[in-house]
Amino acid sequence: MIKAILFDLDGTLLPLDTDRFFESYFRLLVPRFARLVEPRLFYQSVVESTGIMIHNLDPALTNEAVFEATFYPRVGLGPEVLKPLFMDFYRGDFRQLRQVAVETPLSRLVVQRAVEKGLEVILATNAVFPLEAIEERMRWAGIHDFPWRLITSYERMHFCKPHLHYYKEILSISNLKPGECLMVGNDLEEDVVAGKLGMKTFLVTDYLIQRGNSLRPDYTGSLSDLLSFVDALP
Numbered sequence: 001m002i003k004a005i006l007f008d009l010d011g012t013l014l015p016l017d018t019d020r021f022f023e024s025y026f027r028l029l030v031p032r033f034a035r036l037v038e039p040r041l042f043y044q045s046v047v048e049s050t051g052i053m054i055h056n057l058d059p060a061l062t063n064e065a066v067f068e069a070t071f072y073p074r075v076g077l078g079p080e081v082l083k084p085l086f087m088d089f090y091r092g093d094f095r096q097l098r099q100v101a102v103e104t105p106l107s108r109l110v111v112q113r114a115v116e117k118g119l120e121v122i123l124a125t126n127a128v129f130p131l132e133a134i135e136e137r138m139r140w141a142g143i144h145d146f147p148w149r150l151i152t153s154y155e156r157m158h159f160c161k162p163h164l165h166y167y168k169e170i171l172s173i174s175n176l177k178p179g180e181c182l183m184v185g186n187d188l189e190e191d192v193v194a195g196k197l198g199m200k201t202f203l204v205t206d207y208l209i210q211r212g213n214s215l216r217p218d219y220t221g222s223l224s225d226l227l228s229f230v231d232a233l234p
Contacts, residue, residue, distance in 0.1 A: 002200065002233060004149065004176055005114050006167075008185030009125035009134070011207035013110070014141040015102040015223070018209070024100050028093045032085060037075045045074040050128055054160040063127050063154035090133045098140045106223045108142040113230045120149045124170060124183065126190060127157035149174055161190035167197055184226060188213040202226060 007013050010021065029046075030039050037045075049071035056066045072078050114121050123143075125134055131153035138144040138151075150173055152166075159165035171178065178198030185191025185201075187209040195201045195218065203217035204226055219229060 001180065002119065002182050003180040004120035004122055004174065004182070005230070006122045006124035006170065006181055006183045006194070006199070007111070008183075008187065008191050008204075009123060009137060009141070011186040011209065012184060012191075012204050012223075013107040013143055014137055015104055015107075015206055016100050017207060021097060021100050024097055025094075028096060029089060032089050032093065033082070036077060036081070036085075042075060045071055049074065053128065053154070054126075057159065057163065057165060059158050059165075061158060063157050063160060064130070067154065086130075087132065090130065090136065094133060094136060101137075101140050103140075104223065105142070106227055110223070110227050110230055111143050111146050113227065114233075115146055117230070117233060119233070120174065120176075121146060122149050122170060122174060123151040124167075124185070124191075125152055126161045127152045127154045127166070128160060129154060131155055161187075162193045164193065164197060167194045167199070171197075187211075188215050188217075192217045202229065 010016060010018055026043060030043050033042050049067050052070045053063050053066040056063070068079055072082065075082070111121055123134070123138070131151065134151060134153055135144060150170060152170065157166065157169060159169055171181070181199045183191055183194035183199045183201045184204060186204045186207050188203065189211050192201045192203055192215040195215065200219070201217040202219040202221070204223055205220060206222050221229065
């Protein structure tokens, strides 16, 4: 029996094209640091350090720790200089990216219905952003004020999608079994992979990401179909 629903954010509860989002993200982010770090070096360092963080499987290191250990040496400045600028960005210019997202009442209705049914809700977004940036995007989706059991930020998590370690960590933190969970997402590789642990999976197709993956979800449909699906759960 399903006790918890794990929701992806970008492209799932927050309708947007992720390629367009990241293009706009870097267009805003890089100039904020140009007086301190050469723009091409800054961009490459963020991308490469994020890649290292995504592939890290050391359970002793949070995603934040892995990113910082690789990023700051590459740009030659420490967190005491650059981290406040990152946080100022997420509290300021980052909010402009709201225009990239598509507003819909469906996301709030889906989560609200799950909560009304007594299900635990977990925001299982890939843990590559700080909590502040995730909570801002949750506000864009209209889902920030629900009783989330867990929000997977890079400060807390030790793994990223598509590694099964990421989903195992969620289960451990939340004291859940795979068979008690439904993973909802729009990415065959990153979200449907949770099915390998025994979770049920629902692939949201509005902003589908396939990458040629052969994984098969248990359920498929639009965000509107997801609302009907959740509404029919016991």
